[in-house]
Amino acid sequence: MMAGPASFLRSAWTVLREVSGDNAYESYLARHAETHPDQPPLDREAFYLSELDRRWSGVNRCC
Amino acid sequence: MSTLIKNAIWIAVGIFGAACLGGIALNRGETINAFWFIAAAAGIYAVGYRLYAGWITAQVLSADPSRATPALRLNDGRDYVPTHRWITFGHHFAAIAGAGPLVGPVLAAQFGYLPGTIWLLAGAVLGGCVQDMVILWCSTRRNGRTLGQMARDELGPVAGSAALVGTLMIMVLIVAVLGLVVVNAMKHSPWGTFTVAMTIPIAILVGVYMRVLRPGRVMEGSLIGLVLLLASTFGGGWVAHHPVLGPLFDFDGPTLALMVIAYGVVAAILPVWLLLAPRDYISTFIKLGAILLLAFAVIVLRPDMHMPSITRFVDGTGPVVAGHIYPFLFITIACGAISGFHALISSGTTPKLIASEADLRLVGYGSMMMESFVGIMALIAACVLEPGVYFAINSAAGVVGASADQAVATISGWGFPVTVETMTTLAKEMGETTLMHRTGGAPSLAVGMAHIFAGAFGQSMMAVWYHFAIMFEALFILTAVDAGTRVGRFMLQDLLGNIWKPLGNTGSYPSTVICSALFVAAWGYFLYIGVIDPYGGINILWPLFGISNQMLAAIALAIATAVLVKQGKARYAWVTGLPMAFLAVTTTVASWEKLFSVDPRVGFLAGADALAAKLEAGTLTGKALETAPQLIFNQRLDAGLTVFFILVLWVTIIEMARISWRHTKGLSVPPLSEAPYAAASDFDAAVVTRGGH
Numbered sequence: 001m002m003a004g005p006a007s008f009l010r011s012a013w014t015v016l017r018e019v020s021g022d023n024a025y026e027s028y029l030a031r032h033a034e035t036h037p038d039q040p041p042l043d044r045e046a047f048y049l050s051e052l053d054r055r056w057s058g059v060n061r062c063c
Numbered sequence: 064m065s066t067l068i069k070n071a072i073w074i075a076v077g078i079f080g081a082a083c084l085g086g087i088a089l090n091r092g093e094t095i096n097a098f099w100f101i102a103a104a105a106g107i108y109a110v111g112y113r114l115y116a117g118w119i120t121a122q123v124l125s126a127d128p129s130r131a132t133p134a135l136r137l138n139d140g141r142d143y144v145p146t147h148r149w150i151t152f153g154h155h156f157a158a159i160a161g162a163g164p165l166v167g168p169v170l171a172a173q174f175g176y177l178p179g180t181i182w183l184l185a186g187a188v189l190g191g192c193v194q195d196m197v198i199l200w201c202s203t204r205r206n207g208r209t210l211g212q213m214a215r216d217e218l219g220p221v222a223g224s225a226a227l228v229g230t231l232m233i234m235v236l237i238v239a240v241l242g243l244v245v246v247n248a249m250k251h252s253p254w255g256t257f258t259v260a261m262t263i264p265i266a267i268l269v270g271v272y273m274r275v276l277r278p279g280r281v282m283e284g285s286l287i288g289l290v291l292l293l294a295s296t297f298g299g300g301w302v303a304h305h306p307v308l309g310p311l312f313d314f315d316g317p318t319l320a321l322m323v324i325a326y327g328v329v330a331a332i333l334p335v336w337l338l339l340a341p342r343d344y345i346s347t348f349i350k351l352g353a354i355l356l357l358a359f360a361v362i363v364l365r366p367d368m369h370m371p372s373i374t375r376f377v378d379g380t381g382p383v384v385a386g387h388i389y390p391f392l393f394i395t396i397a398c399g400a401i402s403g404f405h406a407l408i409s410s411g412t413t414p415k416l417i418a419s420e421a422d423l424r425l426v427g428y429g430s431m432m433m434e435s436f437v438g439i440m441a442l443i444a445a446c447v448l449e450p451g452v453y454f455a456i457n458s459a460a461g462v463v464g465a466s467a468d469q470a471v472a473t474i475s476g477w478g479f480p481v482t483v484e485t486m487t488t489l490a491k492e493m494g495e496t497t498l499m500h501r502t503g504g505a506p507s508l509a510v511g512m513a514h515i516f517a518g519a520f521g522q523s524m525m526a527v528w529y530h531f532a533i534m535f536e537a538l539f540i541l542t543a544v545d546a547g548t549r550v551g552r553f554m555l556q557d558l559l560g561n562i563w564k565p566l567g568n569t570g571s572y573p574s575t576v577i578c579s580a581l582f583v584a585a586w587g588y589f590l591y592i593g594v595i596d597p598y599g600g601i602n603i604l605w606p607l608f609g610i611s612n613q614m615l616a617a618i619a620l621a622i623a624t625a626v627l628v629k630q631g632k633a634r635y636a637w638v639t640g641l642p643m644a645f646l647a648v649t650t651t652v653a654s655w656e657k658l659f660s661v662d663p664r665v666g667f668l669a670g671a672d673a674l675a676a677k678l679e680a681g682t683l684t685g686k687a688l689e690t691a692p693q694l695i696f697n698q699r700l701d702a703g704l705t706v707f708f709i710l711v712l713w714v715t716i717i718e719m720a721r722i723s724w725r726h727t728k729g730l731s732v733p734p735l736s737e738a739p740y741a742a743a744s745d746f747d748a749a750v751v752t753r754g755g756h
Contacts, residue, residue, distance in 0.1 A: 019153040020344070022282040031140040044278035049336060051279075054141060056335045057553065057569075058209075059407040061343065061546040063163040063237045063398055063612070 024051060073113055080106015084184070087372075088177060094367040095176075097443045101362060104184060104439050108432045111188035116428040119193065123627065123635040124200045126420040131741040133206045134418055138746070143207070145418035148425050155413045156430040157347050159195070159405045160354070162241055162540045163398030163612075164434055168442040169504035169511075170605060171395040172453065173383040175373040176446045178392050183442065186393070186400025187435030190642035194616055195405045196427030197623040197639055202410035203417050204737045210410045214622050214715070216736040217629070222718040226618055229711040230407065231554045232704070233611040235582070237404070238327075238547040239589035240608040243600050245540045246319045246590070247503035248533050253312035254303035254494050256319070258530055259537040260312065261295035263326075266342035273344075274336045281344055288345035292538075296531050300494055316594040323544070324587035331548040331579035339545045346538040353535045357440050357512060360519035370446035370453065375477065382458035382474075383502070385602055385664035390653040393646075394609035399438025401646070403615025405431065419743065444511030445504075451481025452489065456507040459599030460500045462664075467499055494526030502599035509533045551582040592697045595690045602664065607701055610653055614712045617646040621719040628723040629735050636723070647716055654709045658702055667705065671698035 017023040025047050032041040042050065083103035087095065120126040134145040146154075171179040202208055208216070211230065215223025249256040265288055273284040302308045314322070330338055379387035384395050398404070409427060417426065445453060454463075454474045463473040467483045474481055490498045493513060498506060509532035516528040553569060555578040560567015566574050593600025620643035627636045660666035663673035671694075677683050678691045726732045 015150065015153075017282060018147075018150050019157075020281050020285065020347075022280065025279045028140065035140070045274060048274060048279040051141075052335050052340050055412070056339065056546070056549060059411050059550050060158055061161065061543055062159045062404050062408055063161040063241065063402070063543060 021051070073110065076106050077110040077114075080104075080110060084181075087180060090372060094369055095372075096365050096367055097361055097447065098365040100176075100180060100368075100439055100443055103180075104436055107184045107188060108436070111192065112424070112428060112432060115188065116192065116196065116424045119196070119638055120420075120424050123632060123638050124197065124420075124423070126200065126423050128419045128421040129743055130420055131743040131746050132203055132417045132419060133414065133738070134416055135743055135746040136738075136741055137206065137415075142412075143415045146416040148418065148422035151413065151416045151418070151422060151426050152430060154416065155408065155426050156433055157351065158408045158411075158413070159402070159430055159434055160350060160437060161398070161543055162244065162536055163402060163404075164438040165441045165508055165536060166244055166504040166605075167396045167609070168399050168438045169445040169508045170383050170457070170601070171392055172370055172442055172445040173374060173376050173381045173457070174388050174392055175377075176368055176370050176442060177372040178377070178388060179396060179442050180439065182392060182396055183399050183435050183438045186396070187431055187438075190616075190646070191401035191405070191435065192428040192431040193638060193642060194401060194403075194620055194623070195409050195431045196423055197627075198406045198619050199409040199414055199417070199427035200420070200423050201623060201626050202414040203420065203423065206738050207412075207414040208410065208736070210406050210619060210622065213410065213626075213736070214618070217622060217625050217733060218715070218718045218722055219733055222622075222715045225711045225714045225718075226622075227554075227558075229611070229615060229618060229708070231551065231558070232707070233404070233608075233615050234547055234551045234554070235585045236589065236604070236608045236611050238544050238551070238586040239593065240601075240604045241540045241543050241547075242320070242323050242327075242586065242590040243593040243604055244503040244505050245537045245544075246316055246323060246594055247501060247599075247601070248505040248509070248537060249314070249319050250316045250501070251313055251497070252303075252495055252533075253309045254299040254526075254530050255533045255537070256312040256314060257302045257308075258292075258296050258299040258534045259541070261299075262292065262342060262345075262534070262538055262541065263338070265291045265295070266338050266345065269345065270337045270341035273341055284341060285344045285348050288341065289348055292345060292349070292534065293531075296534050297527060299530055300526060303494065317591065320587075320591050320594040324583060324590065326541075327544055327548050327583040327587065328580060330545045331552055331583065332576060335549075339542070339549065342538070342545070343542050346542045349535050350539050353532070354437055354440070357444070357515065358436075360515045361440060361443060364515055364519040366443070366447045366515055366518060368443065368446040369449050371450065374450070379662070379665065382454060382462045383601075384605055385662065386606065386653075386656060386660075390649040390656070391606065393649050394606050394613060394653045396438070397609040397612045399435055399441070401613070401616050401642070402434075403612050403617070403619055405434075406615065406619035441508055444508050444515060447511050447514055448507065449479075449481065449485075451475065451479040452485065452510070453507055454479050455481050455486050456498050456501050456510065457504065458500065459502050459597065459602065461597035461599065462602075463500075465500075467497075470499055492525050493529040495529075500599070502601045504601075505533060505536050508536070548579060548582055548586075551586075552578045555582055592693060595686075596694060596697075597687065597690075598664065603667075603670075603698070603701060606653065606657060607704065610650055610657070610705065611708055613646050613650045613653075614708045617643050617650060617712055618715045620646065621715050625719045625722050626735070629726050629732065630737075633723070633727065643716070647712060650712060651709060654705045657705050667698040667702040671695045671702075674698070 083099050087099050134143045137143040168179050211227045214226040269284045269288040377388035463470040471481050509529050512532040513525050513528035517525045556569050568574050593604045620639045623639040624636050661669050663670040674695050722732050
C-alpha cells in the first residue's frame with residue numbers, strides 16, 4: 001500500500017469533517033437506519049438544531 | 064534488544080530536553096534564541112508523556128483497555144460515542160484551549176523569561192496534565208459524571224456544594240477578566256474595534272447559512288466566515304483611516320465595557336444557532352490555525368528574546384501584576400501550567416467519547432501538554448520585545464505616570480531603556496494611535512506575534528498581522544463571554560430553582576432572561592470597575608481570577624486524591640496529593656497577601672485604606688475623585704471574595720482528608736461510585752472514525 005499525498009489529503013479531510021461535525025448528519029442517518037429503521041429520521045435542519053442544543057447545554061469551552 | 068534501543072532513545076530525549084533547559088537557565092548573554100525554549104519544551108513533554116504519564120496510567124490508574132468505557136456501554140450515537148483517539152484529542156484540545164494561556168505567561172514575563180518557562184513546563188508535566196488525565200479517568204469510570212457530581216458522590220454533600228458554588232464564582236471572574244482584556248485591546252483602536260465588531264454580523268450570517276441555507280454544513284459555513292473575517296481584518300485599516308468611519312469605531316474604555324456588557328445580555332438570550340455556535344466554529348478554526356502558524360513562524364524565524372532571564376520585579380514591585388514572585392508567578396500563569404477549569408471539560412463531554420482507557424493518556428495528558436506549549440509560545444512572543452517596550456505597553460498609567468514622557472522616564476529608570484519615539488514609531492507601524500498603557504497582555508502579545516509573523520513571512524504587513532493577532536484573541540474571548548454566560552445562566556437557574564421553582568426551568572423565557580441578566584450584571588460589575596481603575600484593573604482582576612482558577616484545580620486534585628485513596632491506591636496518592644498541596648499552599652499564601660499586604664498595590668484592604676485616606680485628605684481631583692468611592696468598595700468586596708475562595712478550598716481539602724482518614728481506619732465513607740467492570744469485547748467495538756459529533 002502506497003500512502004501518497006492524495007490519500008494523505010483525503011484522510012486529513014475526513015478527520016477535519018469529523019472533528020468539526022461536518023459529517024454528523026450522515027453518521028446519524030447511518031446509525032438511525034441501523035437502530036430505528038421503522039422511524040423516520042430527523043431532517044438536516046432539525047438534526048443540526050438538536051445537536052447544537054445538546055452541545056451547548058454544558059461547559060464545553062474554557063478560559 | 065529493541066527495548067534497549069527504545070530506552071536509549073528516551074534517555075537521549077530526556078538528556079536533550081534537560082540540556083536545553085539547562086542552557087536557558089545558565090545563559091548569561093544579552094539575548095537567547097527562542098529555539099532553545101521549543102527544544103527544551105519538546106524534550107520535557109516527551110519524557111513526561113512517555114515515562115511519567117505512562118507510569119501513572121499503568122500503576123496508579125490501572126487503565127485497562129479491556130474495560131468497556133461508557134462510550135461503548137452506553138453508545139447512543141449522540142452523547143456517548145466511541146470516537147477515534149485523535150479526534151477526541153482534537154475535541155478536547157479545542158475545548159480547553161482558551162485565552163488564559165495566552166494572557167497569563169505574557170503578564171508573567173515581567174519576572175523575566177526563566178521563572179515562567181520553568182513553571183509552564185514543570186507545572187504542566189507534574190500538575191496540569193496529571194490533573195486533566197486523572198479527572199478524565201475518574202469521570203470515564205463514572206459514566207461521564209461532572210466534577211460537581213463526583214465531589215458530592217465521593218466526598219459528600221458539603222464538598223459537593225462547595226465545588227458547585229466555587230465553580231459559579233470562578234465563571235463570573237473568568238468572563239469579567241477576559242472581557243477586560245478585550246476592552247483594553249479595543250480602547251481607542253478603531254481598527255481593532257471594527258474587526259471585533261464585524262465578528263458579530265459575520266457570525267450571524269454564518270449562523271443563518273448553517274441553519275437555513277445549507278443546514279449542518281459547518282465546514283462550508285466556517286470557511287465563508289473565515290474569508291469574511293480576514294477581509295474585515297484587512298479592511299479595518301481602511302476604515303480606521305477613513306475620516307468619517309474611523310471616529311465611529313473610536314471608543315474609550317468605559318463605553319466599550321458597557322457595549323461588551325450589553326452584548327453579553329443579547330448574546331445570552333439569542334438562540335445558540337444564530338450567534339454562539341457559528342462564532343464558535345469560526346473561532347475554533349482561527350484559534351487552531353493561528354496557534355499552528357505561530358509555532359511554524361517561531362521555528363522558521365527562531366527569534367532572539369530580549370527579556371532578561373530574571374528581572375528586578377521578582378521582589379514584588381512589578382508594574383504589570385504587583386506581588387512577590389512567590390506566590391504570584393504561579394497565580395499569574397495559571398491556565399498555561401494548571402487550570403482548574405479543565406477539570407470541568409475533562410468531566411463534561413470528553414469522557415463520553417473515550418473509546419478505550421488506553422486513550423486517556425493522549426487525550427488527558429497530551430492535550431494539556433499542547434496547552435502548555437501554547438503558553439510557552441505566548442511567553443516567547445512577549446520576550447522577543449525589547450523589555451522597555453514590553454513594560455511601556457503593559458504598565459498602567461497609575462503605576463508609571465500618565466504622560467508618555469513620565470512613563471518612559473520611569474521605565475528607563477528601572478533599567479529598561481525606551482523612548483517616546485520608539486513607542487510612537489511602533490504604534491504607527493502597528494496601525495494604532497498609541498501603545499502606551501495598554502494593559503491586559505493582548506496588545507503586547509499581538510506586537511510580539513506581529514514581529515514573529517512579519518519576520519517569518521515578510522515585513523510589509525506588520526499592522527495587518529498585529530490586528531490579526533488582536534482579532535484572533537478577541538474572537539475566542541467573546542466566544543468565552545457567550546459560552547460562559549450561558550453556562551453561568553444554567554448554573555444560576557439550577558441554584559435559584561431550589562429557592563423558587565419557576566426560576567429553575569431552563570426552557571422558560573422569563574427565567575432565562577432574569578438569570579442571564581443577573582449573571583451578566585455580576586461579571587459586568589467587575590469588568591466596569593476594572594476599566595475605570597487607574598491601575599488598569601488587570602492588577603486586581605487577574606490575580607483574583609488566578610486564585611479562583613488555582614483553587615478549582617486544588618479542589619479537582621482533592622477529589623482525585625480521595626478517589627485514589629478509596630480505590631486502595633493510597634501509596635500513590637502523592638501523584639495528585641502533592642500538586643494539590645502545592646496549589647493549596649500557594650493559593651492560600653496569595654490570598655493572605657491579597658488580604659493583608661500593607662503594599663496598597665498588593666493588598667486589597669491596604670489599597671482600599673490608602674485610597675480612602677487620599678479621599679479624606681482631599682488630594683484627589685477630577686475622575687479619580689469621582690471613582691474613588693466605587694474603587695474603595697470594590698477592593699473590600701474583592702477581599703470578601705478572596706476569603707470565600709479560601710473557605711471553599713479548605714472545606715474541600717478538609718473533607719478530602721477526613722474521608723481518606725476514615726477510609727484508612729476502616730470507618731464508613733461514601734462508597735466508590737465507579738461503574739462496575741464490563742468487558743470491552745462484549746460490545747460492538749467498531750470505533751467510530753466517522754460519526755458522532
